[in-house]
Amino acid sequence: MSDGVLDEAYERLHHTGPEFEGWLSNHGPMAVEALVRHGHPHRVHRWLDDYLGRLDELPRGLQPIDDWREALGDPKRAGDWLAYFDRQLREHPWREVLGTWWPRLLPGIAAGATHGVIRVGHAVRALEADDENPRRLAELGQALGYWAARWLPVPGADQLFAANPGRPDTDPVDVEAALDAVPRIADQTGGVRDRLGRLPAVPRWEPALAALRPARSPAEAQRGLAALIHRAGLDYLRFGHSDPVMLVHAVTAPTAVLRTLPALDRGLWAPSLAAAWAATAAMTSVYAPAAGIAPPTAAPATPAEVFARAARHGDEHVVKLADAILDAHAASGDDRLLTAPGYAGQLI
Numbered sequence: 001m002s003d004g005v006l007d008e009a010y011e012r013l014h015h016t017g018p019e020f021e022g023w024l025s026n027h028g029p030m031a032v033e034a035l036v037r038h039g040h041p042h043r044v045h046r047w048l049d050d051y052l053g054r055l056d057e058l059p060r061g062l063q064p065i066d067d068w069r070e071a072l073g074d075p076k077r078a079g080d081w082l083a084y085f086d087r088q089l090r091e092h093p094w095r096e097v098l099g100t101w102w103p104r105l106l107p108g109i110a111a112g113a114t115h116g117v118i119r120v121g122h123a124v125r126a127l128e129a130d131d132e133n134p135r136r137l138a139e140l141g142q143a144l145g146y147w148a149a150r151w152l153p154v155p156g157a158d159q160l161f162a163a164n165p166g167r168p169d170t171d172p173v174d175v176e177a178a179l180d181a182v183p184r185i186a187d188q189t190g191g192v193r194d195r196l197g198r199l200p201a202v203p204r205w206e207p208a209l210a211a212l213r214p215a216r217s218p219a220e221a222q223r224g225l226a227a228l229i230h231r232a233g234l235d236y237l238r239f240g241h242s243d244p245v246m247l248v249h250a251v252t253a254p255t256a257v258l259r260t261l262p263a264l265d266r267g268l269w270a271p272s273l274a275a276a277w278a279a280t281a282a283m284t285s286v287y288a289p290a291a292g293i294a295p296p297t298a299a300p301a302t303p304a305e306v307f308a309r310a311a312r313h314g315d316e317h318v319v320k321l322a323d324a325i326l327d328a329h330a331a332s333g334d335d336r337l338l339t340a341p342g343y344a345g346q347l348i
Helices: 002-013 028-037 041-054 075-091 094-108 111-129 134-149 158-162 175-180 192-196 205-209 218-239 246-263 266-287 303-313 316-332 335-347
Strands: none
Touching: 002 028, 002 041, 002 134, 028 041, 028 111, 028 134, 028 316, 075 094, 075 134, 094 111, 094 134, 094 158, 094 246, 094 266, 111 134, 111 246, 111 266, 158 205, 158 266, 175 218, 175 266, 192 266, 205 266, 218 246, 218 266, 218 316, 218 335, 246 266, 246 316, 303 316, 303 335, 316 335
């Protein structure tokens, strides 16, 4: 029954575009997948009844995608990209399409304030549960199309993809030290593109970005991603008050990458960590204050209770943060993480 509710929700949402009001991301497909995943399908259609009225129609295409490099990152071609991936996923197995496009899209992980990769992560998880479902294939196509249309690199991150993962480092990947060293932009105003554009002028930005050395193996990349998500979740408790919505993505972007790894060739795992690190570091730099506050405390709650509270709250960012935090808690057992969704619910 839950699977049927998700497919019905996708059917309703696929008449809408990936953005609304000019540039805001359509969170519907991500939120409903999380609600169903965590046992709240009864909330999905009522939630959609309220949310759908905010959305724009599916954009129309201008012309077929011919030179994909030229069209990458052009939001005016969003309709063309959606049509392109719809066709690709009708003609080829979805893992093949994902494997071809993941390394092309990964350097542009900042697309839509990281919502491109986040939506792909939710779509992949849904497909892993039901490989042959056409509505889920369509959702992956819309997610990939959105990412391609808004493709946006993190300034300075090209060095991470050019680095040699086989260099003779002996120290383990140290996410905590690397995140502690991330500098902040001085002017934290404006939209995400404006803020990211200020990063090249920060003298310590590129050295800080390079502080997390490349993973030497797929297993190390997987561990590094888990550590990154864990630390970002704890950092939300220290910094989330500064921008409660945008700092959610410092957690949900690497979570999307981690949950996509099983569908990818293991040779893509190390660059996936590099891209996720760049995304979290960038969101931290442009939205988090230089000094954090004491983490809030909360009464003990089970993971199921934490998500149930997020579902009742209803905000799409609170729901998505709870979804990511429950993954991180399952991996780490750190009960401190369970405070973050409730804290987000108080702030948002």
